[in-house]
Amino acid sequence: MNSNRRNFIKKTSLVGAGIALTPNLSKANLFSTNRPSEAVYMGGFAAPKLDTVRIAFIGVGARGSGHASQFAAIEGTEVVAICDLYDDLAKKSEKVCKEHGKGERHKNIKLYTNGENDWKKMLEEQKPDAVVIATPWEVHASMALGAMNAGSHAFVEVPLALTIDEMWQLVDTSEKTKKHCMMMENVNYGREELLYLNMCRQGVIGELLHGEAAYIHELRGQMNEVERGTGSWRTYEYAERNGNLYPTHGLGPVAQYMNLARGEDNFKYLNSFSSPAKGRALYAKENFPADHKWNQLNFKGGDINTSIIKTDLGRTIMVQWDETSPRPYTRLNLIQGTNGTLASFPTRIALEGGVEGATESHHEWAEGEDLQKIYEKYEHPLYKRLGELAKKMGGHGGMDFMMRYRIVECLRKGEPLDQNLYEGCLWSAVGPLSEASVAANGAPQEFPDFTRGSWKSTDALAIVE
Template sequence: MKNLNRRNFIKKTSLSAAAISAAGLLPTSVNAFTQRPIASQYMGGFKAAPLENIRIAVIGVGARGPGHLKFAANLDGTEIVAICDLYEDLVLKWSEEAKNIGKGERHQNIRQYYGEENKWKEMLREVKPDMVFIATNWANHAPMAIEAMKQGAHAFVEVPLALTLTDLWEIVDTSEKMQKHCMMMENVNYGRDELLYLNMCRKGVIGELLHGEAAYIHDLRFQMEEVERGTGSWRTYHYAQRNGNLYPTHGLGPVAQYMNLGRQEDSFKSLVSYSSPAKGRAFYAKNNFPENHKWNQLDYKGGDINTAIIKTIVGRTILVQWDETSPRPYSRLNLIQGTQGTLAGFPTRVALENGFEDLSEDHHKWIEGENMERIYEKYDHPLYKRLSATTNKSGHGGMDGMMIYRIIECLHKGEPLDQNVYGGCFWSAVSPLSESSVKQDGMPHAFPDFTRGKWKDTDPLGIIS
């Protein structure tokens, strides 16, 4: 939605950084929000009233928003009622596209909002949608989600959920007070391999879980070509002004679900984090833009690769890495290690202590490549089996469509979402905690308990069929 200029970005993030730093320096402050506000209700396992027809608004139709809009519009029992973006051409384009999606006349009365920074607030007040997709720049995620819930809508937010611990707490408090879902849309949790490993972990195939490895290794320097409009126009300032793990949830979300973190079995305890020197972005700017270009006037502070270690309440460890700058192949690592074996990604492979059928005798040989088909045949997640044919043409190999399908299905039936508000907050909290840890030379930082102790009573995520 918003193209942050450098002055506004520094103003906003400097205030956030001060709040983050204070939270890290004072161990008790991260759990200062110990009392649930009056008339608020814990949202773990929350079931909203079923919605027969879901009135959907979309804020942000640049990069991610159109995919969510198109897939949701194709599902029965949905109606696109409003679209908002800073740019008129995008709103007009996707309003017209939506009218031609789905059966009958469901998406013909779409309200259009564009041109001013706060048009989304006007949209929420006037349209009163049942749910809102929020696919804007990171800085707008929290305020838009909070206001959407205050206006009576369920909020579904692109990653990360928020940039500061203070905003994450406000999201929790607003969700609990308004009794509205606020789900961070972590699509990777719906990937075939991630669902496969979740199913295998639940079945005890690799024994007790000990360690995980999660990452977002993705060279995105090309986005700096989006100078005035698009992701690079605002994301580049984050690379320049922030130093930590800016995008942890794609790798961490699945591993956290394998371990049932924040759900009865275990939860997040603490984090340490270090960053490498910041070299790649400045080098790219120097070699691809004129000397006087604004990208060459920035002092890039964000290390090219950040490495964090998370410790859980029961003593498990998770390696979390982030690198959107280095020239290396894409990876999310996606490793989960147990007492009886290891499941790993990139490439997908399995090692089991007692072997698997006739493919391996023990854990000294990976099951991989064509042999993985036997693993899929036995352990494919039932959700993947049910929905893959419907969702496989959607974004990111079908995971986007499966996520949207499940959101709509849960709202129709009045069932708990697969990802609750607390999961999104725990996973997103890695960013501000890592930034503060890096600033303090790897000082350990405690995670806030966004559940206020209720994670112990929250049912584990089941194997949904």
């Protein structure tokens, strides 16, 4: 999508959803503690049970097609509609969904491919129970707002929104409509992430002190998707914004280890710094003609951003983001406590006094086959139940399927979701707050309390059996 088209989509989507954006919110608004009397706190909210979850999809491209396929494969779902800008993508997902239905489910899937606002018509006509949104970042919030106002639960790809103002609108709308608005952070369902969550809950590494989270994934090749695909819109994000644009894959699990916004601790403020912006411009120069539109962009976003979060209890979290530099993939996924440290990439553990059957002290890591006893003792019950099926179904090693399965399971059982609205907002808030901090030479930026103080009475995420 070119700049004019991106601006058009943003304006029409927001106007169509009935949103009044305020460019500069006052501090009083950002940190408001007043919840309207008709609103319901969504931290542990459980919606009424659904025997069958009627699902619609907005966006079935690179990410959304996987959502459509796997949700359709889960018992208790009915795919009722698919919306996309491209008719071929919609028809491809329709075919896959019907194959999963084996002629018994997903019989009457309605396609909506008539332009950028057809998703609104889909919501009005189909009235789905749940809407899965996998579109460019800038329209996530407007589509989620539209879905909730139409009576549907909203399940949104990461990040949940791009501005603090949008996040407050999502909070207010979810609380008013009593509809879920969950950011689908799949990494929280990775095997190691679930293992470490269980170990933290059982106190294996003592009192938690520090975490390290990242999304370091070289994705310059997406710039070859010039007219269609992820690179066609995401390249503009790298050019126009300078901060940590994609924090949630690394941060989500660490935040849940620490029970942030869940009774124990909460986000307080962050400081953020970006490196020079070099890699994207160099890639464009080396791979595209001099007059190509990528070579006309002024890439402002630093190649790597490092942000430091401070919590109410004084804990620290380092969050890094780099989708440009030539280096191996990592999410870091490190959590450090008074009795040891758990880390990933590669998976490794160090404990005071050593790891049973592997090491004799914390001066060396236990890793590889030496961790077998750790897995046997602390494997998360959810992975024990669903791990083999998840690996068979696929999606980033099975984490995608496990997330989708749990969404359906919670909706059908009438149970709270594993990730609540406020976590999605807080994890996503690193984006705009880091941009503000970078622009202010690293000055601290305070996190809004999207829960309006209710996090203090919110239960920790349960170790689901």
